[in-house]
Every structure is written in structure tokens, then in C-alpha cells.
Amino acid sequence: MITGRCLCGDVRYEIDGGISPIWLCHCSKCRRANGSAFHASAVCRAGKFRFTSGEDGIREYEDTPGYVTRFCGRCGSPVPQQLRGTEMVFLHAGALEGDLQRRVDHHIFTGSKAAWFDITDATPQFEEHKPREE
Ligand SMILES: [Zn+2]
Ligand SMILES: [Zn+2]
Structure with missing residues (x-):
């Protein structure tokens, strides 16, 4: 069981079972939305995910039809x-607790990464989205 929560603790959730490998997105939207060099992303199956508190307090911002962020209405x-x-739930790896049994697998949108951040690990890098595997 993996658990996660927001900063204030109003929104809590749990995942029964595993999550996908973690990828780091360096796109400008993720950098703005998170105030950081990249967003640490993962997914899990929707059937394995549930909110345990605070779902009513979640707010949503739709930047573009393909880019929607949801956040705690109290702490952001x-x-x-x-x-x-x-059938997948998008996760914020930094908000998850416990041993995720996963490591960073690759980087995406390195073509728009922050100039001040150097990628120093050896995992694959993609200028934009990771190409779909056939
Ligand atoms: Zn919160
Ligand atoms: Zn992104």
C-alpha cells in the first residue's frame, strides 16, 4: 500500500499495489505549476486508487484541454x-510516502528544460514526449 497527501494533510489517498516507473517532465507548464526544475510523474491504475479524505476540497485549473492541474484548495x-x-491516475511522485519500489526511468521535454538545471543521471532523455513503443 502506497499513501500520499498534500502539504496541509486535508487531501489524502492510497494506492493498492504498484505504480509505474517515474519520469521527470521538464516542460514549461510543469515547471510553472510546480515552481521547480521538473515534475516527478507516475501513474497507477484507477481501480487501485482511492481518496481517503479531502476530495471535496480539490480545485481544478484547466490551462489547455490537454493540461489540467488539480490541487488542494487549502494549501495548493x-x-x-x-x-x-x-483508466489511469496521474500521480505526483514527490507527494507519495513509503518505498515506491521505483526509480526515475527517463526525462521528457528536455528541449524546454530550465537552463540552470543540469541532468546528471544516465536515464534516457526525450526532447518532447517519449515516443510510443510499438
Ligand atoms: Zn492541502
Ligand atoms: Zn510537463
Whole structure:
């Protein structure tokens, strides 16, 4: 069981089972939304995910049809959301607790990464989205 929460603790959730490998997104939207060099992302199956408190206090901002952020209405921390048209829930790896049994797998949108941040690990880098595997 993996658990996660926002900064203030109003929004809490749990995942029964594992999550995907973690990827780091360096796109300008993720950098602005998180105030950081990148966003640490992962997904899990929607059927394995549930909110245990605070779901009513979640707010949403739609920047573009493909980029929606959901966050705690009290503390502003990003919180998970089901990806439209899928059975997957998008997760914020930094908000998860416990041993995730996962490591960073790759970087995406390195073409728009912050000039002040150097990627120093050896995992694959993609200028934009990771190409779909056939
Ligand atoms: Zn909160
Ligand atoms: Zn991004």
C-alpha cells in the first residue's frame, strides 16, 4: 500500500499495489505549476486508487484541454487526477510516502528544460514526449 497527501494533510489517498516507473517532465507548464526544475510523474491504475479524505476540497485549473492541474484548495499542493479517457491516475511522485519500489526511468521535454538545471543521471532523455513503443 502506497499513501500520499498534500502539504496541509486535508487531501489524502492510497494506492493498492504498484505504480509505474517515474519520469521527470521538464516542460514549461510543469515547471510553472510546480515552481521547480521538473515534475516527478507516475501513474497507477484507477481501480487501485482511492481518496481517503479531502476530495471535496480539490480545485481544478484547466490551462489547455490537454493540461489540467488539480490541487488542494487549502494549501495548493498538486493532487492526483484521473487522466481523461483512460483508466489511469496521474500521480505526483514527490507527494507519495513509503518505498515506491521505483526509480526515475527517463526525462521528457528536455528541449524546454530550465537552463540552470543540469541532468546528471544516465536515464534516457526525450526532447518532447517519449515516443510510443510499438
Ligand atoms: Zn492541502
Ligand atoms: Zn510537463
